Amino acid sequence: MDSFVLNWIQTELFRKEDFWEDRNGNCRIGSTLARRLCETSETWRRLAGPGAEWLAQALWSSCRNLAVDEQILPTPLTRRRKKEGRGNKFQLKIKPPRPTKICEMCGAEGVKNRYCRSCAVEASRETMAQVALLGHAKPKSRKTKAHISKALSDHAVANTWWDPKSLPSWLTEDYYIQKIQPLLRGKKVRDIADVLRVSQAYAALIRSGRRRPYRRHWLALAELVNIRASE
Numbered sequence: 001m002d003s004f005v006l007n008w009i010q011t012e013l014f015r016k017e018d019f020w021e022d023r024n025g026n027c028r029i030g031s032t033l034a035r036r037l038c039e040t041s042e043t044w045r046r047l048a049g050p051g052a053e054w055l056a057q058a059l060w061s062s063c064r065n066l067a068v069d070e071q072i073l074p075t076p077l078t079r080r081r082k083k084e085g086r087g088n089k090f091q092l093k094i095k096p097p098r099p100t101k102i103c104e105m106c107g108a109e110g111v112k113n114r115y116c117r118s119c120a121v122e123a124s125r126e127t128m129a130q131v132a133l134l135g136h137a138k139p140k141s142r143k144t145k146a147h148i149s150k151a152l153s154d155h156a157v158a159n160t161w162w163d164p165k166s167l168p169s170w171l172t173e174d175y176y177i178q179k180i181q182p183l184l185r186g187k188k189v190r191d192i193a194d195v196l197r198v199s200q201a202y203a204a205l206i207r208s209g210r211r212r213p214y215r216r217h218w219l220a221l222a223e224l225v226n227i228r229a230s231e
Contacts, residue, residue, distance in 0.1 A: 001044055013102050049077030122185075126208065162216040176218050181209055183225035195220050 018030045029037075053075045060073055075081045102108060103116040115123045184192065184207045193203035196217050205211040206221075213221070222228075 001047070004040070011102075013104065045077075050080070053077055053080070158216070162214075164215065167215055167219065171218050171222060176212075176221075180218065180222050180225055180227065183227075184221065187224060191224065192221070195224050 018033050020028055057073050101111050103111050103119050104114050106119050108116045189200050189203045193200045206213055
C-alpha cells in the first residue's frame with residue numbers, strides 16, 4: 001500500500017482544491033481524493049487479511065489465562081482453512097489497484113497515454129519544436145554546412161532585394177503575432193516549409209512561435225491561414 005500511495009503522489013496532478021487546512025494547521029485531503037482512496041479499500045482489506053488473521057492467531061496462542069486448549073481460529077477474511085480443508089492450496093492472488101491515468105497537461109482523467117486527445121496535438125507540436133532545436137544543435141557535416149550556408153545566403157539576398165513597401169499596411173507585427181501566429185499551429189510543418197522554402201525544422205520553430213520569420217514571409221503565411229490581402 002505504501003508503494004501504491006508513493007507511486008500515486010508521484011504521478012498524480014493535484015489541484016489546490018484537493019487539500020484544505022483546519023484550524024489547528026493540519027493539512028487534510030479533500031473529499032475527491034478521499035473518495036478515490038476509499039475506492040481501493042476493498043483491495044487493501046483483502047491484502048491485509050492474511051496478516052490480520054496471523055496476528056489474531058498469535059495473540060490467541062500467546063494468551064496464558066485461557067482455560068481452554070490451544071485452538072486454531074477461523075479465517076473469515078481469507079477463508080484459508082476452508083480451502084485447505086477441501087484439499088486446495090491457499091494462494092493469495094490480488095493485484096494492487098492502479099491509479100487512474102490523467103493527462104499531464106490539463107489533468108483530465110481516463111486517458112490511455114500521457115495526454116488526452118486535445119492536449120496530444122499541442123504536445124506533439126512542442127515535441128517537434130524541441131526536435132528542431134536538437135537538430136540545430138547537432139554537429140553538422142561539411143556538406144550540410146555548405147547547404148545551410150547557401151540557403152542562408154539566398155535568403156539574405158532575397159531579403160535585401162525585397163521592397164518593404166510591398167507589404168500591406170494592415171499586416172503589421174502586432175497583426176502577425178495576434179492573428180497569424182495562432183492560426184499557424186493548425187497547419188502542417190511541411191506546408192509551412194514549402195511556402196517559405198525553408199527546412200521543416202525551422203518551419204516547426206515558426207509554427208510554435210519560437211522563431212519569427214522575416215517580414216517578406218508574412219503575406220505568404222497570411223494566405224496560408226486563409227487571411228487574404230485587404231486594406
